[in-house]
Amino acid sequence: METFRFQPGETPVLLSIPHVGTMIPPDIAATMTPEGLTQPDVDRHLDRLYHFAPALGIGFLTALCSRYVVDLNRDPDGAMAQPGLDPTEICPLTTFDHQPIYQPGREPDQAEIDRRVGAYWRPYHEQLRSELRALRDRYGVAVLFDAHSVRSRVPRFFDGTLPDFNLGTGDGSSTAQPLVVRLMNVLSASERYSAALNGRLRGGFIIRSYGQPEENIHAIQLELTQSTYMDEDAPYQFRPDLAAEVKPSLERLLSVVVEWAWQKASGQRRAAYL
Template sequence: METFRFQPGETPVLLSIPHMGTMIPADIAGTMTDTALAQPDVDRHLDRLYHFAPALGIGFLTSLCSRYVIDLNRDPEGNQQHPAADPTELCPLTTFDRSPVYKRGLEPDGAEIGRRVGAYWRPYHERLRDELRALRDRFGVAVLFDAHSVRSEVPRFFDGPLPDFNLGTGDGCSAAQPLVVRLMNVLSASERYSAALNGRLRGGYIIRSYGDPDDNIHAIQLELTQSVYMDEAAPYRFRPDLAAEVRPSLERLMSAVVEWSWEKATGRRRAAYL
């Protein structure tokens, strides 16, 4: 079973979208509630929103499986790194609105969670790890851009509305400060959209695990509020009108990442690749 899609790029930058998948295998779907099967917490439409990325030479890795099957941005050992006070689990038992994901008595046990780690979690992370190392070895530097989206208000996790752009670097540990400053300068130039750095969303397991600036691997997470590009309520329609307004800001942001990565890439490797 194909659990992710990967397309290599032509720059040291990799775009990861771990929460966009909607696939739920039939045996797992049979244990879930109707509310869960509607998948209200999926990071919908990010492939459409970031459709410009390949033209910038950015490779991408996207999950096909739903985050309700297993959350790729959680520690498989169960350690909580999420800054929210009431985070969801590796195999979430409740939605963001605290509705049950599983029918009573059909929650996954330890053996089932372990099976899902092997079948769905590990393949994504092996591909992610291997590609970042390959980029670093080829170019001398690698940058992971971990793309997410979130409802503008999620009372379970946060008080009040979130900023439009929420940039996280694991409290400053996952990426070089000059890169982060450059990206925040791009976001601060917008008069339409608000932005925060390491605010209420500071980055999850992925960037904290793979970001290693001392080893020339940098990782950044962006949580974009869904209200800027889609309808946040069911049926969760993509809004081309809104997307057309926010996409230039995203393109400037991603272009800045690519530009910075080329500045840090070794000249010999860049010249050989081009």
């Protein structure tokens, strides 16, 4: 069973979209509530929004399975994804609005959780780890851009409305500061969108695990509010009009990441980028 899609790129940059998947295997779906099957917390349409990335030479890794099957941005050992937030499980039991995902008595037990980690979580992370190391070995540097989206208001976790662009670097631990400065310069130049660095969203398990600047592997998380490109309420439609407005900012961000990575690269550049 295919659980992710991967396409290698031609630059030292990898785009990861771990929460975009909506596939739920039938045996798991049979145990879920109607609210769980609606999947209100999925990062819908991000693959469509970032469709320009391959043209920049960026490789991409996207999940196919829903985060309700297993959350790829959580630690299977149970450590908090971001300290200070209300924790959610690697196999979530409730939605962000505290609605049950499973029918009473049909929640996954430890054996089922272990099975899902092996079948769905581990393959994604093995591909992610392998590709970042391959990029670093080839170019001398690798940069992971971990793309997420979030409703603009999530009372379970945050008071009020979130900024449009929420850049996280694990409180500065996951990437080099000069790259962060360049990215924030792009975001601060926008008159349309608000932005925050390591604010209420500072980065989850993925960037905290793979961001190792001392080993020339850098990782950045972007949480984009869904109100910038889609309807936040069911049926969660993609909004081409909104997406057309926000895409230039995303393209500038990723272009800066690619430019910075090439400046740090020591490996062989492909002819198309000479």
